[in-house]
Amino acid sequence: MGAQLRVYRRRMRSVKATKKITKAMELISASRIVKAQQRVNASTPYANELTRAVSAVASYSSTNHPLTTTSERPIRAAILIISADRGMAGAYSNNAIKEGEQLAALLKERGLATKSYLVGRKAINYYRFRNREIAGQWSGFSDNPTYENAKEVANALIAAFVADAQVDAAGVDEIHIVFTEFKSMLTQNAMAKRMLPLEVVESETPAPAGLLPMYEFEPNAGVVLNALLPRYIEARVFNAMLQSAASEHAARRRAMKSATDNADDLIKSLTRLANAARQAEITQEISEIVGGADALASASTGSE
Amino acid sequence: MSLKVELVSPTERVWSGEASFVSARTVEGDLGVLSNHSPLFGVLVDGAVSIKGVDGSITNFNVSGGFLSVANNRVSILTESVGK
Numbered sequence: 001m002g003a004q005l006r007v008y009r010r011r012m013r014s015v016k017a018t019k020k021i022t023k024a025m026e027l028i029s030a031s032r033i034v035k036a037q038q039r040v041n042a043s044t045p046y047a048n049e050l051t052r053a054v055s056a057v058a059s060y061s062s063t064n065h066p067l068t069t070t071s072e073r074p075i076r077a078a079i080l081i082i083s084a085d086r087g088m089a090g091a092y093s094n095n096a097i098k099e100g101e102q103l104a105a106l107l108k109e110r111g112l113a114t115k116s117y118l119v120g121r122k123a124i125n126y127y128r129f130r131n132r133e134i135a136g137q138w139s140g141f142s143d144n145p146t147y148e149n150a151k152e153v154a155n156a157l158i159a160a161f162v163a164d165a166q167v168d169a170a171g172v173d174e175i176h177i178v179f180t181e182f183k184s185m186l187t188q189n190a191m192a193k194r195m196l197p198l199e200v201v202e203s204e205t206p207a208p209a210g211l212l213p214m215y216e217f218e219p220n221a222g223v224v225l226n227a228l229l230p231r232y233i234e235a236r237v238f239n240a241m242l243q244s245a246a247s248e249h250a251a252r253r254r255a256m257k258s259a260t261d262n263a264d265d266l267i268k269s270l271t272r273l274a275n276a277a278r279q280a281e282i283t284q285e286i287s288e289i290v291g292g293a294d295a296l297a298s299a300s301t302g303s304e
Numbered sequence: 305m306s307l308k309v310e311l312v313s314p315t316e317r318v319w320s321g322e323a324s325f326v327s328a329r330t331v332e333g334d335l336g337v338l339s340n341h342s343p344l345f346g347v348l349v350d351g352a353v354s355i356k357g358v359d360g361s362i363t364n365f366n367v368s369g370g371f372l373s374v375a376n377n378r379v380s381i382l383t384e385s386v387g388k
Contacts, residue, residue, distance in 0.1 A: 039315070042315055042316045042317070043314055043315060045310065045312045045317045046312045046313060046314045046315075046317075046382060047314075049310065049312055049373075049380045049382050050382055052373075052380075053345065053371060053373055053380075053382065056345065056373070056375075057345060147314045147315060147384070150314075214343055215343045215344060215345045215373070215375070216342060216343065216344045216345070217344075217345050217346075218330050218331070218332050218335070218344060218345065218346035218347065219331055219332050219347070223331070223347060224345055224346075224347055224371075227347045227369075227371070228347075228371065231371075231382070231384070234314075235314060238314055
């Protein structure tokens with residue numbers, strides 16, 4: 001076998017092996033998207049009920065709760081970035097990190113210092129490589145977050161928020177979250193949202209004023225808000241994590257699909273090249289044989 | 305008139321349907337809800353929640369903390385985790 005042909009065959013083998021891996025990863029991600037989507041859907045009733053409850057309590061009671069009041073002179077803001085633990089997901093982590101950078105720039109314009117809370121090894125490595133300060137970091141659950149994970153993150157954020165930013169260097173006045181919204185299998189959007197102070201937004205059109213329930217609070221509105229708001233933040237963080245996880249799988253599936261397609265193309269063109277090389281080899285051998293026979297024939301006719 | 309009841313946890317909708325009576329334990333003490341209860345929002349402590357369905361069957365859940373809100377014959381119980 002010619003040297004050229006051998007080189008082509010070797011490259012084809014290696015591309016084929018890579019293709020098997022990317023194909024497997026694509027299939028795994030495809031099956032996990034469905035599961036992740038189901039988890040997002042399963043967590044929606046709780047989040048919706050909680051949002052209803054928070055809007056009800058916040059709009060019908062006049063309690064001034066630290067978690068709902070905006071600081072007059074904000075000096076520090078926390079940014080929670082949710083990224084992936086593993087790569088091979090295209091620009092998924094990069095998009096979230098970039099969105100976080102933009103948000104940080106925006107906050108700086110407003111004169112706020114930022115503190116970074118990071119979820120996922122990709123964001124942590126990005127910050128560590130640039131020697132930036134990390135206020136909190138969590139990793140190891142980006143593709144399958146549990147409520148306990150969300151709780152851990154939320155607790156750290158709430159603790160920082162409750163601490164007075166004016167006197168305590170660990171305190172923050174605002175909390176922003178950067179996550180990847182799962183719109184559909186094909187569309188995922190990195191987006192930044194302010195979590196605290198609360199912007200209680202009602203998605204549905206508000207009920208007519210006469211029908212609004214005047215809640216009685218047991219024991220009283222202050223206690224209810226105290227208990228409700230941490231749960232609300234936890235649910236928001238949990239929902240963001242689940243959506244990000246679903247987006248991560250979708251992004252990985254897409255990246256692996258295009259890798260598999262590229263491998264297919266590569267194999268095809270390598271096969272063509274290898275065929276051409278083999279054919280050239282054969283042609284050369286034939287012409288050598290024919291040339292040799294000709295030479296022999298003409299040599300023998302010449303001698304006669 | 306029956307109550308529309310939803311019992312939800314962060315990971316799933318545990319129970320939903322029509323019920324005639326719901327009882328739960330709030331920080332102030334045991335609380336029973338029948339239809340046409342006035343709007344109420346309560347903080348729950350760890351304990352049992354029982355829901356009596358319109359067909360008379362009683363379902364018991366063990367909740368760990370959470371909230372109960374009642375308005376317009378709609379009861380929603382939010383809890384972090386549920387055991388049977």
